[in-house]
Amino acid sequence: MTDGMNPFRPPAPSLRFIPVWRRNFLVWRKLALPSILGNLADPMIYMLGLGYGLGTLLPEVGGVPYIAFLAAGAVCFSTMNSATFEALYSAFSRMQVQKTWEAILNAPVALDDLLLGELIWAASKAALSGAAILAVAAALGLIASPLALWTLPLIFLTGLVFAALGLVMTALAPSYDFFMYYFTLLITPMTLLSGVFFPAAQLPAAFQMIAAVLPLSHAVQLTRPLFLGQIPAQAGLHIAVLAAYALAAFWLALALARRRLLK
């Protein structure tokens, strides 16, 4: 095997990722309404149900009403879920069930382009989910200042992270069942440890150390202060960690996909 065919060679995508993104966008546009409702229902139920239900039982959390505390977590949670579902189930369907990827790879589109198109698509869709929650939170008066608009690019970055991690799983998955492990072993614990529903400072020290390396907690630590009208502490560090996660996971996903599909 020549050196150039090492699956871990650097990604070398071209602008041909755009037609891949547009293909997914066209499908989404045809099904937009049910898709948006589906994406919104779950995080809304969490935010409103927990926020108002649990909120009445709680004193203020971190100096604000519980639902205002929860709003930033709900945006990150919704973004993560939307990117994850798209990069797992939808991408797996296109790869394995519908053979859409096979058709695309017969055209002048490299696997690098295809995967980048899928990544940016899943992040775009996730950004839309996160932005919708943001809009609802704003409409409910849960947002303190226009600083919250800075969460829009952060939501997209968070989408890239979880889309890339999801594509790693998709490149490894023998079937849809495999994704259950990812949810129960990674996504659910991460949600509980990352300060989405309650401040991570409530956790025992050992869990706090784990939480410190989880991408979702970096997203939450950026989003929550912005919602409350504050500049996040160590913003550069959090952004760098998220960007590193996105880049490393995408590279790994591409290497695994090359090994799986270009053998």
Next chain:
Amino acid sequence: METLNVSGLVKSYGGAPVLAGLSFELRRGECYGLLGPNGAGKTTTLRCTLGLTAPDAGAIRLAGLPVPARAREARMRVGIVPQMDNLDPDFTAAENLLVYGRYFGLPDAAVRARIPHLLDFAGLGGRGEARINTLSGGMKRRLTLARALVNDPDLLFLDEPTTGLDPQARHLIWERLKQLLLQGKTVLLTTHFMDEAERLCHRLAIMDRGRFIAEGSPRDMIAAHIEPEVVEVYGEPGETSAAATNAATWAREEAAQFAKRVEVTGETAFCYLAESRPLLRHLAGRQGLRYLHRPANLEDVFLKLTGRELRD
């Protein structure tokens, strides 16, 4: 314009050789067939030539460019009909063509202008708004052919294009492929159907276990590898078990005096010969045996060269 040039292609999976030093070249405007039993390496050969699999050794040039190094660019000039339909089920027939054109960097307006012609060519005129799951197997295959033509390719690769189609649909695909050859396109075809290969291919190669065991025009291959006439001898229907013994027994005890080469499979004896009249006179007088006299064809060559055992 260069077509496809392959030399010394070697590929193995987990130590098992799949391609063992394959070399061939397509001539411009010809239809070249790759024939072989399952597992012979046909699909792996196609994947290598498109840059979807890196060979362990060997050189490939597709449309004048080295593959896999510049495969993305080389595929601009190629249209592909894959073995399994992979049309996009979320789209209509016309949307399938439009979206596929975008993968080639074609502007929407240019593809939209071509869609009616492409659908007409595929016998799907007026069906642009049809959803994929409402199309029959033959219609899907034709739409896949139309999709492969969206970039007006010089080269067309077809991997078993008529497998699973009814005779009407097969004939339509053949007729369209002949039209494309007349337009000057170069075609690489894999197939399990010998009549298809004999009808369409100017030249073909028979592959087995990752190498070519014969290459040439269908007519030359028949002339070179097999006796010109075949007599198939069967037992009379209605007395099955006895009849089976009859044809087999006859083949063992009497066939040798008429035919140089006799093969028995199940209840049929295949006699290959240059001069059939003595055998036909003999059979005319036999009770309990029927026969079919025909010229040798490509299937006889194929079975002679690759054997009659099942391959899975």
